[in-house]
Structures are given as structure tokens and as C-alpha cells.
Amino acid sequence: MAFFKKLKDRMFKSSSKIEEGLDAIVEEGGEVEASQPEAVQQEAPVQQVAPQPKPGVLGRMLGRGDKVVVRRALDDDMLEQLEELLIASDMGVDTALRVTANMAEGHFGKKVSTDEIKALLSAEVSRIMENVAKPMPLYPNKPQVVLVVGVNGSGKTTTIGKLASQFRAAGKKVVIAAGDTFRAAAVEQLQVWGERAGVPVLTAPEGSDPASLAFDALAQAKADGADLLMIDTAGRLQNRADLMEELAKIVRVIRKQDETAPHNTLLVLDATTGQNALSQVETFQKLADVTGLVMTKLDGTAKGGVLVALADKFGLPIHAIGVGEQIDDLAPFDPEDFAKALTGVDG
Numbered sequence: 001m002a003f004f005k006k007l008k009d010r011m012f013k014s015s016s017k018i019e020e021g022l023d024a025i026v027e028e029g030g031e032v033e034a035s036q037p038e039a040v041q042q043e044a045p046v047q048q049v050a051p052q053p054k055p056g057v058l059g060r061m062l063g064r065g066d067k068v069v070v071r072r073a074l075d076d077d078m079l080e081q082l083e084e085l086l087i088a089s090d091m092g093v094d095t096a097l098r099v100t101a102n103m104a105e106g107h108f109g110k111k112v113s114t115d116e117i118k119a120l121l122s123a124e125v126s127r128i129m130e131n132v133a134k135p136m137p138l139y140p141n142k143p144q145v146v147l148v149v150g151v152n153g154s155g156k157t158t159t160i161g162k163l164a165s166q167f168r169a170a171g172k173k174v175v176i177a178a179g180d181t182f183r184a185a186a187v188e189q190l191q192v193w194g195e196r197a198g199v200p201v202l203t204a205p206e207g208s209d210p211a212s213l214a215f216d217a218l219a220q221a222k223a224d225g226a227d228l229l230m231i232d233t234a235g236r237l238q239n240r241a242d243l244m245e246e247l248a249k250i251v252r253v254i255r256k257q258d259e260t261a262p263h264n265t266l267l268v269l270d271a272t273t274g275q276n277a278l279s280q281v282e283t284f285q286k287l288a289d290v291t292g293l294v295m296t297k298l299d300g301t302a303k304g305g306v307l308v309a310l311a312d313k314f315g316l317p318i319h320a321i322g323v324g325e326q327i328d329d330l331a332p333f334d335p336e337d338f339a340k341a342l343t344g345v346d347g
Helices: 002-010 012-029 038-047 057-063 076-088 093-104 114-129 156-169 184-197 210-224 240-254 276-287 306-314 335-343
Strands: 070-073 111-113 144-149 174-177 228-232 264-270 292-296 318-322 330-332
Touching: 012 070, 012 076, 012 114, 012 335, 076 093, 093 114, 093 306, 111 114, 114 306, 114 335, 144 156, 144 240, 156 174, 156 184, 156 228, 156 264, 156 292, 156 318, 156 330, 174 184, 174 210, 210 228, 210 240, 240 276, 264 276, 276 306, 292 306, 306 318
Parallel strands: 144 228, 144 264, 174 228, 264 292, 292 318
Antiparallel strands: 070 111, 318 330
């Protein structure tokens, strides 16, 4: 539950956006269902002082200490507002329509509260994502070759370091290949993580052929008896043809030593890019045979709904999510915890 609390705290931007939107939607056409003592109702106007922005029905009632529930009929107007809210949270049009339609099933026309709407939304998000929540599979191959792809700035290098450290802590012998040979910063960052985790990082001079490095790294990993070889790659999408050829060459070369490699191809996505993450998945599916996703920087976006859209559209396994820079800020993806954090439902 520790990561759930961290997830909920750090996803406050996105959860509060949805929470506030749901409050406003229910209040707009809702009715207060609560019995307040007559004296309290009479005193309320006297307590009002200088004119202030109206906090909304729920805010005004709670401000007086009353326990109230505002309910609104789940009708076409409310569904349309819910769709707009979900689209604004980067869930995408198709996914938002599907989610609201499923929420309405069995509840259309009934009066619902904000908490009930949150619970319905959380359950639907969890249902969509339960089929894609899968840890990265581990195989008997030694070394298991993990190719890591993604655009520059997505958190790819940091993710490799965190995963390597976590696998090392689980008793696996890990080797990292700094295959983004055109970015000195990426190599240096991996070396820092390698030192921190006690994992060797194999490098080549800046501008070297990444495929050659990958070949040497696989040979070294075999010689060392490593369980896992994690290969970083470049993420320059400005020239997709060059990147495609670079990735294809890496695969060709390592298959000279192991025809089943790579055994995993992980795509690292930055949650703050929103709907751009969808186009990145499409691009890298063409560039490489992506087997799973890792979503980083969920603590930096007000639109965490993009992960729901990715699950709904592509159905690729989501292995892990990240909400910070520390080693324990990357954790296996849990659909129920994510759905609760996104919608503001208490754990």
C-alpha cells in the first residue's frame, strides 16, 4: 500500500482534476439529499458576510458542518459532461465514450452521488486495464536480452537503471549496454545508475556503431554468466528511417549470437506528453516489435488518463509505472490502485 499512497499523493494533479470535475457535474444539476435542522437553515443567511465567489452547493453545505449528499440523475446531459471531462484528462474520445457508456449500463436514469460516480469510473478504468497489467516476463534464456526503446527525454535511461537495480536486488546478475552512443549524457547517467546498483555498464566511444556495442555486450554478458542484458537505444525520431535501420541492425547483429533475441522490447513513455504517447506507440510498433510498456512521470501530469487510452487502444502489457526519480518510484503496474488514484477513490 506504500506505493499506492505515493501514487495517489503524486497523481494529485490528475485525480484532483477529475474529482473537481465530477463534483461540478453532480452539483450542476443535482439535488441535496439531507435533512438539516430548521435552526441551521434559518441561521445560514445571517452567517454570510461580504460577497464572495460561490463555492458550490456541496462546498456551502460542508462549510456549515452539515453532512449532505448531492445526487444527480445519470442522464444524457450528465454523460456528455462526463465524456468531456475524461477527454480533457487525455483519455481520448473513443475510450471516453466507451467508459461512459459502460458506466451508464444499469445506472442510466438513476440518481448518483459524486462518490458513486467515482466508484463507477474507478471500476471501469480498472476493468479496462486489468488485462494489460503484467510484469515483464522472465525466461530461462541466459542472458535474457531486453531491448529498451523510446524517444529521448522519456525517462528511458533512468528506467533502465531502476529496473537493473531492482533485478539485481532480486538476485539477478545484470549487464547494461549504453547503446545510445550519440548522447554522452545518456551514457554518463547509466554509469551513475550502474555504480549505484552494482551493475556493470558497457560503453563505446561517442558516435560508435550501437549494433557493434550490442554484439560485444552480449558476448560479455554470456562470458559473465549474466541473467539479463539490458540494451539502451537512441530515441531520435527526426529521421525515422535511420532509427529503424539502427534498431534493425542491432537485432540482426545480436541474433548472430542468439537467434531468439531480443526476448523483450520495452517502450518507455512519458505521461506528460499526453496523447502524443499514442502516436509514439504506433511509431515504435513499426520500428521495433514492442512487447511491453513502461509509463514514467505520472507525477508530472494533470492528464493521467492517457494510460487508459493506451490500454484500450493497443492492449500491450504495462509492466511498470513511475512517479519520481528514486529507485522505489518505479513499481509494477496495479490497475486497481491506478484507477483509485486517478479518480480520487480512497484506498
